[in-house]
Structures are given as C-alpha cells and as structure tokens.
Amino acid sequence: xxxxxxxxxxxxxxxxxxxxxxxxxxxxxxxxxxxxxxxxxxxxxxxxxxxxxxxxxxxxxxxxxxxxxxxxxxxxxxxxxxxxxxxxxxxxxxxxxxxxxxxxxxxxxxxx
Amino acid sequence: xxxxxxxxxxxxxxxxxxxxxxxxxxxxxxxxxxxxxxxxxxxxxxxxxxxxxxxxxxxxxxxxxxxxxxxxxxxxxxxxxxxxxxxxxxxxxxxxxxxxxxxxxxxxxxxxx
Numbered sequence: 001x002x003x004x005x006x007x008x009x010x011x012x013x014x015x016x017x018x019x020x021x022x023x024x025x026x027x028x029x030x031x032x033x034x035x036x037x038x039x040x041x042x043x044x045x046x047x048x049x050x051x052x053x054x055x056x057x058x059x060x061x062x063x064x065x066x067x068x069x070x071x072x073x074x075x076x077x078x079x080x081x082x083x084x085x086x087x088x089x090x091x092x093x094x095x096x097x098x099x100x101x102x103x104x105x106x107x108x109x110x111x112x
Numbered sequence: 113x114x115x116x117x118x119x120x121x122x123x124x125x126x127x128x129x130x131x132x133x134x135x136x137x138x139x140x141x142x143x144x145x146x147x148x149x150x151x152x153x154x155x156x157x158x159x160x161x162x163x164x165x166x167x168x169x170x171x172x173x174x175x176x177x178x179x180x181x182x183x184x185x186x187x188x189x190x191x192x193x194x195x196x197x198x199x200x201x202x203x204x205x206x207x208x209x210x211x212x213x214x215x216x217x218x219x220x221x222x223x224x225x
Contacts, residue, residue, distance in 0.1 A: 041218070043205075043217050044203070044205075045216070046213050099145075105154055105155070
C-alpha cells in the first residue's frame with residue numbers, strides 16, 4: 001500500500017547544527033508530500049508541503065524537495081534552534097484518496 | 113477562528129467503562145478525521161467524514177469503537193467497553209476540501225486502567 005518511511009530517532013543536536021530527516025515514500029500514483037511538526041503537548045501542524053516532482057516546500061528555515069527519481073522528501077534545516085525540538089512527521093496523500101498517511105515520526109531534541 | 117477543539121484533554125477511566133471523546137471542527141471545514149497516536153503504532157487513521165457522512169472507517173479497530181457526526185460542528189468517538197490497550201492520544205483534525213491543509217486539535221489523552 002501507499003506509505004512513507006522516515007528516519008528513526010531520536011535525534012539530538014546542538015544549537016546551530018545542520019538537521020536532516022530522511023523520508024522515502026511508496027505510492028501507486030503521484031502523491032502530495034508533507035512534513036508536519038508536533039511540539040510537546042500539542043497537535044500536529046503543517047510545516048511544509050510539495051504537490052509535484054521537483055517542488056520545494058519551505059517554512060521557518062526548513063526545506064524539503066520532492067524527488068521522484070529517488071521517491072524521497074528529506075527535511076533539512078541549516079541551523080537549528082532549541083525551539084525546533086519536536087516530533088517531525090512525513091506524510092503523503094494521493095489525489096484520489098483524501099486520507100493522509102503518516103510516517104512513524106522522528107523526535108528531534110536541540111540542546112543549547 | 114479557535115481551531116479544532118477537543119474535549120476532554122485528559123481522561124482516566126477504568127476498564128469496562130464507556131468513553132466519549134468530542135470534537136468541534138473549524139467552521140466551514142467539510143472533512144473531519146479521527147486519529148489515534150501511540151508509541152508502538154504511531155499515528156493511525158481511525159475514520160473520516162465528508163459533509164457529516166462517514167467515508168472510510170476501515171481503521172476503526174473493533175466494534176467497541178464507534179464515531180458519529182450528527183452535524184457539521186460536532187463529532188464524537190465512543191469506546192464501549194474500554195480496555196487498557198485503548199490508552200492513547202486521540203486526535204481530531206479537519207480540513208476544507210479534498211486538498212486543503214489538515215488542522216489538528218490538541219488531542220485527548222486517554223488512560224484506561
């Protein structure tokens with residue numbers, strides 16, 4: 001079935017370090033891809049998205065590029081802050097299926 | 113807008129009791145989703161509605177689980193009888209249209225003793 005696989009955590013970084021969280025997908029069609037973030041005690045929030053191949057989504061210093069050739073949507077940030085500590089979820093949806101399928105989530109902790 | 117509102121935020125109950133979780137979606141949103149989050153299984157879609165009609169309930173784990181959406185501004189997820197393995201955080205989310213951003217509530221943390 002259609003699914004996403006993301007890098008297992010937890011990931012611990014120092015402030016200003018470079019962050020990468022890998023995400024690959026399996027889909028029968030042409031999915032839209034998303035990254036959601038969950039801060040402690042809160043619900044998930046959309047961080048960024050890309051709807052077609054080669055699109056780059058960006059928000060709050062985070063970026064991810066939709067790579068059809070490698071079926072990937074890796075999340076990157078060049079310089080993390082303590083406030084970026086959260087759980088990050090990769091997700092996909094197909095145009096003919098209104099559900100979002102989420103990855104397992106990656107816990108990121110940024111230390112001052 | 114106040115966002116997706118869920119209640120209760122926390123619920124502790126004993127095995128065998130009935131549990132009702134409530135959700136108020138964002139006004140104007142025509143899709144509503146119920147998710148369950150556990151450490152072991154991550155985020156699982158339980159059921160979703162479009163215009164108050166259940167579209168896909170294949171994720172509902174057992175007959176003990178039921179969900180309703182009597183109108184556009186209210187949905188419930190009921191567990192009867194509850195079991196310890198139902199302990200999880202239950203999220204409600206809503207969306208406008210088939211491709212819009214999904215907005216999540218803050219979740220209802222359920223503990224079944």
